[in-house]
Amino acid sequence: MVLWSVGGLAILLATLGLSRLKPAAPSIEGGSLWIDTVTKGAMVREVRGPGTLVPEQIRWISALTPGRVERVLAQAGAQVTDNTVLMELSNPDVQIRALEAERQLTASQADLVNLRTSLESQRLNQVGVVATTQAEYRNAQRQVAADSALGAEGLISKTEAGRSLDHAEEYTTRLQIEQDRLKVMTDNIQEQIAVQQQQVERLKDIVAFQRRQVEAMVVRAGATGVLQEMPLQVGQWANSGVTLAKVVQPGRLKAVLRIPETEARDVTLGQPAVIDTRNGLVKGQVARMDPASQNSTVTVDIALSGDLPKGARPDLNVDGTIEVEHLGDVIHVGRPAFGAANSTVTLFKVVDGGDAAVRVKVELGRTSVNEVEIIGGLAPGDIVILSDMSRYDGVDRVRLK
Numbered sequence: 001m002v003l004w005s006v007g008g009l010a011i012l013l014a015t016l017g018l019s020r021l022k023p024a025a026p027s028i029e030g031g032s033l034w035i036d037t038v039t040k041g042a043m044v045r046e047v048r049g050p051g052t053l054v055p056e057q058i059r060w061i062s063a064l065t066p067g068r069v070e071r072v073l074a075q076a077g078a079q080v081t082d083n084t085v086l087m088e089l090s091n092p093d094v095q096i097r098a099l100e101a102e103r104q105l106t107a108s109q110a111d112l113v114n115l116r117t118s119l120e121s122q123r124l125n126q127v128g129v130v131a132t133t134q135a136e137y138r139n140a141q142r143q144v145a146a147d148s149a150l151g152a153e154g155l156i157s158k159t160e161a162g163r164s165l166d167h168a169e170e171y172t173t174r175l176q177i178e179q180d181r182l183k184v185m186t187d188n189i190q191e192q193i194a195v196q197q198q199q200v201e202r203l204k205d206i207v208a209f210q211r212r213q214v215e216a217m218v219v220r221a222g223a224t225g226v227l228q229e230m231p232l233q234v235g236q237w238a239n240s241g242v243t244l245a246k247v248v249q250p251g252r253l254k255a256v257l258r259i260p261e262t263e264a265r266d267v268t269l270g271q272p273a274v275i276d277t278r279n280g281l282v283k284g285q286v287a288r289m290d291p292a293s294q295n296s297t298v299t300v301d302i303a304l305s306g307d308l309p310k311g312a313r314p315d316l317n318v319d320g321t322i323e324v325e326h327l328g329d330v331i332h333v334g335r336p337a338f339g340a341a342n343s344t345v346t347l348f349k350v351v352d353g354g355d356a357a358v359r360v361k362v363e364l365g366r367t368s369v370n371e372v373e374i375i376g377g378l379a380p381g382d383i384v385i386l387s388d389m390s391r392y393d394g395v396d397r398v399r400l401k
Contacts, residue, residue, distance in 0.1 A: 026392065026395060026398055026399065027398070027399040028357075028392075028398050028399065028401065032387075033385050033387045033400075034387040035350065035383060035384070035386065036333050036383070036384060036386050037383050038331060038332070038378045038379065038382040038383075039331070039332060039333070039380055040331045040332075040380040041329060041330075041332075042326065042327065042328060042329070043326075043332045043373065044323055044325075044327070044368065044371075045266070045323070045324050045326075045327060045366060045367075045368045046321050046322060046323055046324065046368045047263040047264070047266065047267060047321070047368075047369065048259075048319065048322075049257040049258050049259040049300070049319075050257070050317065050318070050319055051255050051257035051275075051302075051318055051320055052255070052256055052315055052316060052317055052318065053253045053254070053255055053256075053277070053313065053314055053315065054254055054256045054314060055225075055248035055249055055252060055254075055314050056249070056252040056254050056303075057225075057248070057249050058246065058247075059221075059222055059223040059225070059247040060243055060246055061219060061221070061244045061245040061246070062241055062242060062243055062244060063089070063216075063219075063238045063240055063241060063242050063244055064212070064213060064216040064240065065089075065091060065094050065216060065217070065240055066091060066237070066238060066239050067089030067090055067094070067217055068090050068235065068236070068237050068238070069088075069089060069232050069233065069234050069235060069236050069237075069238060071087060071088040071234065072086075072087045072230065072232075072233065072234055073085050073087060074087075074221075074230065075227070075230060076228060076230050077226065077228075078227045079225075079226060079227075080223075080224065080247060081221065082221060082222060082223060083220055083221075084220060084221040085218055085219070085220055086219045086221055086227065086230065086244070086245050087219045087230075087244065088219070089216075089217040089218075089238060090217060091217065094210075094213050094217065097210050098211060098213065098214050101203065101206045101209075101210045102207050102210075104203050104206075105200070105203040105204060105207050108196070108199050108200045109200055112196045112200055115192060115193060115196050116193055119189045119192060119193070120189070122185060123185055123186060123189060126178070126181060126182045126185055127182060129181075130175070130178045130179055130182050133171065133174050134175055136174075137174070139171075140164070140167050140171040140172075141168055143167070143168065219244055221245070221247050223247050223249075225247045225248050225249040226247070226248055226249075227246075227247055228246045228247065228248050228314065229243070229245060230244075231243065231244075232244060253304060253308060253312065253313075254284075254287070254301055254302060254304060255273075255275045255282075255284065255301070255302040255304060255318055255320055256300070256301055256302075257300045257302060257320040257322075258297040258298070258299060258300075259298050259299075259300050259322070260296065260297055261293040261296050261297060261298050264289070264293070264297075264298035264300070266324040266325065267289060267298075267300060268286065268324075269287070269288075271286045271322055271324060272284075272322070272323050273285060273302045273320055273321060273322040273323070274320070275302060275318050275320045276318060276319045276321075277308070277309055277311075277312055277316060278318070278319075279309045279310065279311050279312070280309030282304050282306045282308060282309070282312075283305050284303050284304040285302065285303055285305065286301070286302060286303075286322060287303035288300070288301040300320075300322070302320055302322075321369060325366075330365075330373050330374075331373065331374040331378070331379070331380060332371050332372060332373050332374060333371065333372060333384060333386075334370060334386050335367060335369070335370055335371055335372045336372070336384075336386040337386060337387060337388040338388065338390070339364050340364070340367070341364060341367040341372075342365060342366075343364050344361060344364070345361075345362055346359050346360065346361055346362070347378075347385065347389075348384065348385040348389055348392075348398060349378070349382055349383065349384050350382075350384065350385065350400070354383075354400060355399065355400055356397060356400060357385055357397070357398050358396060358397050359395075359396040359397070360377055360378070361377050362374065362376070362378055362384075363375040363376040
């Protein structure tokens with residue numbers, strides 16, 4: 001009984017001791033981890049975002065007037081020039097309006113000729129009236145002189161002499177009136193002709209517009225480049241303003257990146273950038289930024305300064321990296337899987353000569369694409385695990401194999 005009691009007590013003490021032991025640290029294959037060493041020195045802050053190559057110059061060709069597609073003379077991908085005919089449209093109403101405008105112009109020009117003839121005839125008639133009145137005025141003046149001489153000798157009565165004087169005064173007034181009428185008529189001729197001439201010019205503008213409408217039925221490229229889109233086919237109806245074609249200049253491309261709005265606040269015009277076309281790298285600089293964000297991203301245009309690699313074409317998916325800041329002597333390490341700028345995270349620091357790693361709190365500062373500034377918790381020379389260690393949140397130590 002004593003032996004059994006001693007044995008049971010020993011088993012109880014062993015069980016109690018084992019229950020108080022901490023569980024063994026889990027083991028991790030070291031070759032599967034992303035590990036980096038904390039360093040001190042210069043650090044370049046960068047932001048990255050996906051995007052596409054977009055032509056710097058795009059010419060959208062739209063329908064000036066509605067019409068039905070009669071012929072399609074070019075296909076997407078073809079090289080075009082300014083005068084390359086892309087398609088032909090038809091619309092009888094446009095032809096009718098053009099003919100009606102020309103008819104109105106011809107009628108207005110005829111009215112202008114008739115007006116000039118009529119006004120000139122009226123002016124010449126008035127010149128004749130003035131000449132006749134002037135002759136009668138001179139006759140009256142001579143009659144007054146003769147009657148005055150006869151009256152002084154008593155050969156005619158004073159009444160007859162006064163009648164001649166009144167007659168002369170009448171022709172004086174009539175001559176002045178006819179001369180004034182001729183002046184008014186002469187002065188108004190140019191004004192009346194100018195009004196009719198303006199009407200003719202307006203009708204000429206209308207005719208020119210209608211002719212352009214007719215000419216627009218033959219759709220031309222209007223620029224040298226590559227025909228990228230031709231959405232309409234023969235027989236389809238094109239409303240006014242609808243897109244008929246799209247011409248781009250493939251040799252002049254820019255990159256349009258979508259930068260996360262949390263990182264776009266540090267992007268400014270003129271910053272250098274590198275575009276990865278997956279077939280080569282192209283240098284550039286920030287040329288434009290959208291004033292507002294969409295879908296949590298900000299659109300940034302990169303003007304490319306280097307030669308594009310072969311295969312670069314519009315709408316090609318690319319990745320862009322923008323240098324936003326150069327930091328001097330700072331402590332930094334590779335960017336961990338989780339951790340935002342100016343936050344506190346926990347990382348596993350490698351200890352015991354690489355046989356184990358322990359959890360430490362680390363204060364992060366400014367972040368870059370692949371690096372992050374260390375404010376506290378680590379020192380230069382420390383080796384930390386940057387991989388996702390969230391499945392080991394319940395332990396503070398792991399073994400490395």
